[in-house]
Every structure is written in C-alpha cells, then in structure tokens.
Amino acid sequence: xxxxxxxxxxxxxxxxxxxxxxxxxxxxxxxxxxxxxxxxxxxxxxxxxxxxxxxxxxxxxxxxxxxxxxxxxxxxxxxxxxxxxxxxxxxxxxxxxxxxxxxxxxxxxxxxxxxxxxxxxxxxxxxxxxxxxxxxxxxxxxxxxxxxxxxxxxxxxxxxxxxxxxxxxxxxxx
Amino acid sequence: xxxxxxxxxxxxxxxxxxxxxxxxxxxxxxxxxxxxxxxxxxxxxxxxxxxxxxxxxxxxxxxxxxxxxxxxxxxxxxxxxxxxxxxxxxxxxxxxxxxxxxxxxxxxxxxxxxxxxxxxxxxxxxxxxxxxxxxxxxxxxxxxxxxxxxxxxxxxxxxxxxxxxxxxxxxxxxxxxxxxxxxxxxxxxxxxxxxxxxxxxxxxxxxxxxxxxxxxxxxxxxxxxxxxxxxxxxxxxxxxxxxxxxxxxxxxxxxxx
Numbered sequence: 407x408x409x410x411x412x413x414x415x416x417x418x419x420x421x422x423x424x425x426x427x428x429x430x431x432x433x434x435x436x437x438x439x440x441x442x443x444x445x446x447x448x449x450x451x452x453x454x455x456x457x458x459x460x461x462x463x464x465x466x467x468x469x470x471x472x473x474x475x476x477x478x479x480x481x482x483x484x485x486x487x488x489x490x491x492x493x494x495x496x497x498x499x500x501x502x503x504x505x506x507x508x509x510x511x512x513x514x515x516x517x518x519x520x521x522x523x524x525x526x527x528x529x530x531x532x533x534x535x536x537x538x539x540x541x542x543x544x545x546x547x548x549x550x551x552x553x554x555x556x557x558x559x560x561x562x563x564x565x566x567x568x569x570x571x572x573x574x575x576x577x578x579x580x
Numbered sequence: 581x582x583x584x585x586x587x588x589x590x591x592x593x594x595x596x597x598x599x600x601x602x603x604x605x606x607x608x609x610x611x612x613x614x615x616x617x618x619x620x621x622x623x624x625x626x627x628x629x630x631x632x633x634x635x636x637x638x639x640x641x642x643x644x645x646x647x648x649x650x651x652x653x654x655x656x657x658x659x660x661x662x663x664x665x666x667x668x669x670x671x672x673x674x675x676x677x678x679x680x681x682x683x684x685x686x687x688x689x690x691x692x693x694x695x696x697x698x699x700x701x702x703x704x705x706x707x708x709x710x711x712x713x714x715x716x717x718x719x720x721x722x723x724x725x726x727x728x729x730x731x732x733x734x735x736x737x738x739x740x741x742x743x744x745x746x747x748x749x750x751x752x753x754x755x756x757x758x759x760x761x762x763x764x765x766x767x768x769x770x771x772x773x774x775x776x777x778x779x780x781x782x783x784x785x786x787x788x789x790x791x792x793x794x795x796x797x798x799x800x801x802x803x804x805x806x807x808x809x810x811x812x813x814x815x816x817x818x819x820x821x822x823x824x825x826x827x828x829x830x831x832x833x834x835x836x837x
Contacts, residue, residue, distance in 0.1 A: 407653050407657075410653070411649055411650060415649045418649065419638075422639065422647070423638040427635055436646065436647060443652050445808070448789045448808070449807070449835075451791060505634075506630070509627070509634055510631075510634055525631075525635075527596055528595075528627075529628075533598065549588075549592065552592055556592070556595075556624045556627065560624065
C-alpha cells in the first residue's frame with residue numbers, strides 16, 4: 407500500500423483536473439475522483455502491468471461516462487459551476503480569465519468523446535497509446551477523434567458555428 | 581527528396597511534442613513551405629496552450645479531505661476482512677463451549693463469502709450442465725431478454741461474459757436460488773461437449789472485494805472472486821490451468837461494465 411501511495415498520490419491533482427473539465431462541477435467531479443481512488447485502492451493488487459497513470463484515468467473515465475449515461479437517462483443535468491468565482495486564481499488577469507472561460511465554454515460544446523480525447527492528450531499529456539487504453543478504442547480512433555476535436559474547437563473559436571458546408575474535412579473521418 | 585510524406589497524425593504529434601527530433605525537423609521544414617497548413621497547426625498549438633492554462637489552476641487547488649489517499653487506504657483497512665472474521669469466529673468457538681459447538685453446525689452448513697459462492701456455482705453446474713433437455717432457461721439467442729431479466733432481479737446491470745475468444749460459446753442462462761438470494765447463471769460449451777458455468781450475485785456481508793481464489797469440490801472446480809460487492813464464480817470440469825485465463829477474461833469484462 408505504501409507503493410500505491412507513492413505512485414497514486416502525485417496523480418490526484420491531474421485526476422481532479424480531468425474530472426472537472428469533463429463534468430464542470432467541482433463537487434460532482436471530486437465525487438468521481440473519490441470513487442476512482444476507492445476503486446484504485448481495492449483493485450491495486452489486480453491491476454495489470456503498464457502505466458499507473460493510464461490505469462487511473464481509465465477508472466475515472468469509465469465512472470464519468472457511467473454518470474453521463476445515468477444523468478442522460480434521467481433527463482437531468484449537473485449544474486455547471488459559475489466559473490467566474492475566482493476559479494482561475496489570483497494570478498490570472500481579468501482578460502485572461504475571460505479567455506479561459508471562453509475556451510472552456512467552447513470545449514463544453516464538443517461531443518463527449520472528442521472532449522475526452524483532447525483533454526487526455528493535450529492537457530493530461532497521455533501518449534496516444536495510453537489515451538487509446540483509457541478510452542478502450544484503437545489508436546487510429548484516438549487520432550481521428552483528436553483531429554475532429556481540434557478542428558471543431560477551432561471552428562468554435564473562429565465563430566464558424568453553423569456552416570458544415572464550408573468545412574472541408576482534412577482527413578477521412580471514421 | 582526521399583522523405584516519408586507528412587501525415588495528419590504527424591501534425592498532431594508535432595502539436596503535442598511527441599515526435600522524434602528528426603521527424604520534428606522534417607515536419608517543421610514542411611510547415612515552413614506550407615504556410616496554410618502552418619497556420620492551422622499554429623492554431624491547434626495555441627488552442628492547446630490556452631486549454632492547459634485555463635485548466636492548470638485546478639491542479640493547484642489544495643486537495644479536499646475526502647481525496648486524502650492515506651485516509652482512503654486506512655478506511656479500507658478498517659473494514660473487517662475475512663481473516664478477522666475467521667479469527668473472531670475461532671475465538672467465539674473456543675470460548676463459547678457448548679454454544680460454540682452448536683454454532684459449529686450452523687457455520688458448517690451455511691458457508692459465507694467466496695466459498696459459498698463457489699459451492700452454489702458447483703451445485704448449479706452439477707444440476708444443469710448434464711441436462712440435455714433444458715440446461716438453460718433462456719437461450720443465447722434471447723440474450724437481451726436474459727440480461728434484462730437477471731439485471732432486474734439482481735438490482736444491478738449484469739453483463740454476459742463473452743468467452744468466444746477462449747473457445748466457449750454462450751448457451752444461455754437462468755436465475756438460480758441461493759441462500760444469499762437470486763444469482764445469475766450463464767452456461768457455455770465448447771465444440772467438444774465441455775461445459776462451463778459462470779455464476780454471479782451480489783455478495784452478502786462477507787468478501788465484498790476478494791481476490792481470485794481457486795475452489796473445487798470433487799472433480800468440479802474453478803475460481804471465485806468479488807469486485808465491489810459483486811461475486812463471480814466460474815466452474816467446470818476442465819483443468820484449473822485452462823480455467824484460470826478464462827476466469828481472468830470474465831473478470832476483465834465484468835470490470836468494464
């Protein structure tokens with residue numbers, strides 16, 4: 407268990423960040439991380455070799471997806487935190503806060519599967535292979551989702567919201 | 581020029597800083613020559629930086645007490661383990677004298693935890709596997725109905741393990757009665773008439789989480805384990821060596837529910 411503490415504890419802040427970016431509600435995200443940690447403790451002996459980081463993100467991701475499904479089937483939504491309440495720390499200037507808020511709002515418009523790939527790869531620094539493990543899909547699917555996520559987010563940023571005709575896909579989409 | 585052509589994947593790997601230095605240089609050269617692509621790649625890189633900056637403060641927040649890992653580990657250790665129950669039972673038996681003697685019978689006739697689960701699986705195997713008329717109540721062709729039925733009765737989503745990769749085909753399943761309430765039984769066979777039974781049910785107080793352990797009774801044997809309050813037992817007449825990887829497969833699939 408000492409071994410587990412050493413390997414898992416340093417990853418908790420990143421798990422929180424991923425959960426928060428996915429569900430956008432502090433309490434709900436921390437509940438997911440807590441669930442994830444409890445499972446990790448109970449399954450530590452049974453984990454297979456490979457990256458502990460990918461293993462933890464996979465547990466967390468599956469819990470988040472389960473929750474999305476349950477919420478969707480009950481037709482309810484987790485309320486989104488008012489992120490203007492100082493979430494971005496003292497250091498960020500007002501202008502930066504607005505920019506950050508804006509990109510997160512735009513990110514939230516992406517389909518869940520694109521959002522998670524982008525977060526795992528671009529923010530959490532998972533390798534493409536590890537991201538594929540977390541999501542339970544082939545690496546090729548990770549790449550195509552990543553590509554779509556980036557194109558889509560860029561369209562949002564540039565304000566091209568409803569013009570599918572103008573968008574020429576740059577790679578074949580699975 | 582005999583460079584490999586630049587792919588879309590290379591461009592993303594360039595943005596994510598995961599290219600080997602040599603390839604990185606090739607992509608950079610390509611981008612110099614293709615300003616339109618460079619613009620797009622630049623936008624992706626900006627996007628990446630912006631997202632990282634926007635989300636970075638979350639990872640800097642102090643952890644709330646419920647995410648204290650030492651505490652989570654401690655809480656789990658405080659839960660009564662099977663060993664502690666066994667010690668408690670032994671103390672009770674030795675101190676209890678006649679009372680203990682009476683209890684002995686009770687303990688023997690109704691085992692708990694994984695042992696009970698494996699016995700139930702073996703009993704189901706012994707009753708249903710040799711049955712040529714109706715080994716299962718709901719056939720594999722109606723597996724959606726089967727899943728719905730057992731999930732309703734067990735009050736939790738139950739997934740039928742797919743053992744095709746191990747050479748076992750699902751025949752179907754049924755609900756079986758146990759001392760600890762309803763359990764879902766799934767039966768499989770291979771092309772040589774060898775059958776397997778997978779039994780699953782919620783665990784009572786014992787063995788909410790228990791590692792995979794071998795279990796056998798007579799010439800029927802297999803493995804039992806429990807994850808998050810749900811127990812599983814896989815039994816058959818095949819050699820334990822050949823059943824172990826199949827049990828691992830069942831466990832892996834169950835965890836991905």
